[in-house]
Amino acid sequence: MFKRLFIAIILLGLVVGGIVWFKFFRDEMIAQFLSGMTPPPVPVTSVTVEPVTWEPGIxxxxxxxxAQGVDLAIESGGLVREVKFKANDTVDRDQVLLQIDDDSERASLTAAQAALTVAEAEASRARTLSERGVGAASTVESAVAQVESARAQVAQVQTALDAKKLSAPFAGVIGIPRVEVGQYVTPGTIYATLQxxxxxxxxxxxxxxxxxxxxxxxxxxxxxxxxxxxxxxxxxxxxxxxxxxxxxxxxxxxxxxxxxxxxxxxxxxxxxxLPAEQGVVAAPQTAVSSSLYGDSIYVIRTGEGDELKVEQVFVTLGRRSGTRIEVVKGLAAGDRIVTSGQNRLTNGAKVRIDDSVTLDDKTGN
The missing domain is CATH 2.40.30.170 (Efflux pump adaptor protein, beta barrel domain)
Structure with a gap:
């Protein structure tokens, strides 16, 4: 019984040992196989860094x-009698745009002008009598004052009459009419915009x-x-x-x-x-890779046998303009950098230049 158990243990040990040996043998062979493989170069696009004329701006x-634009408002209330413009008309300065009913003001003006005529006649008569020595000087002064009062009344009524006729304060394009003929409007009502x-x-x-x-x-x-x-x-x-x-x-x-x-x-x-600056080192914004460690750009270097490898260079960035960004520190004029394909790159990776796709190389507006 003990002999059979011993033989079983020996056989089990041989099986387990064989399995373990096979695993290590397989891993070693795979490692040797992979160590002999060379990954193909990664295709990337590139550009050579050159000093540019930088056109900074804000x-x-x-x-x-x-430059001139106002909302035109009614100066004096009343009924709208005429709207003398249409939407988007080009109007001249002092062109009449709106006419408010002014019959009452015209009647008042006629009465005021008649009163002025009477006052002027009275003043003329008073001067004549005074010159003949049969009239007092105070009578002449009173008559002259009546003339001035009548003229002021005419001017006041004329101002009220003019307020019923609304004109363009400057030349421009007028907007949509906001009032209609026959509508009663009050002072301050906006009737159009002029621009x-x-x-x-x-x-x-x-x-x-x-x-x-x-x-x-x-x-x-x-x-x-x-x-x-x-x-x-x-x-x-x-x-x-x-x-x-x-x-x-x-x-x-x-x-x-x-x-x-x-x-x-x-x-x-x-x-x-802003004034242009000469000799600024700038790179396409697509060339910059950002991470928690900072901003970096892959620079293409020539290795053994003219093979191309990339070096990840951390840079200090400055201003942006259009599609380009200023590189304050980390790059020098003449460096050739990767502009696309960085997502498959690591430091020291081999690359193959494929510039069949060109990127916008403008420095911005």
Whole structure:
């Protein structure tokens, strides 16, 4: 019995030992096989870093408004007798736009003019009598005062009459009429909007850190996301205070709008143009890889036998402009960097250049 048990233990040990030996043998053979394999080079696109002319700027969003634009209001109440414009008409300065019923004022003007005529006649008679020595000087003075009072009354009635005829304060494009013929209106009622679209203003804000870069007359460019409008202009106003809530500075620029394509209230992208800088090292933004350890760029190096390998270089980044970003530290002019395909790369990996796909190499607007 003991002999059989001993033989069984020996056989079990041989089986277990064989299994363990086979596992180690298999792992060693796999390791030898893999160590002899060379991964193929990773295809990447590349670009050679060269100093560029950097066109810095301050980007912001703004709202358009006309250089001259008002809501036209009724000056004197009454019934609307005539609406002398249509929506989107181009009107001239002093062109009559609205006529309010003025029959009462005209009658009052006629009465005031008649009273003035009588007063002037009385004053003339008083002067004649005074010159003949049969009239008192006080009578002449009273008559003259009556004339002045009558003239003031005529002027007052004429002003009330003029308030019934509403004219354009400047040339521009008028909006949709908000009153109708026969409607009774009160003073202050808005009857249309008038906008001069030949010159437009743009209001926008920039961070307080950029105050030093704001100058009166500084160049700006604006662009609309609707209709493809773009224009150049100049800064005409800088608010002399920082908003304590937003820490922003309000700025106003003026641009030309000869075609009238831009209208008040539109959303605009604004860029304040700053002086160009020469010799700035910049790279495409697609070349930058960001991680918890920082920003890095893969630089292509030449190894043994002209094989190409990449080196992961951590860089310090600066300003952005268009599709490019300034590299303050880490790159030098002449370095060839990877612009796409970084997701399959590690430090020291072999690469193959495939520049069949070209990236946008502009420095921005």
């Amino acid at each position: 980007d912001a969003v703004g709202t358009s408004l006309s 001069d679209l030949t010159r437009m203003r743009v209001d926008f804000s920039v961070p307080e850190q950029q105050i030093a870069n704001l100058v009166m007359g500084g160049a700006v460019s604006v662009a609309s996301e609707v209709g493809g409008f773009s224009a150049e202009g100049r800064i005409i106003g800088i608010e002399p205070r920082v908003d304590p809530n937003s820490r922003l500075v309000s700025v106003r620029a003026e641009v030309e709008n000869p075609t009238g394509q831009l209208v008040p209230g539109q959303f605009l992208r604004v860029r304040i143009l």
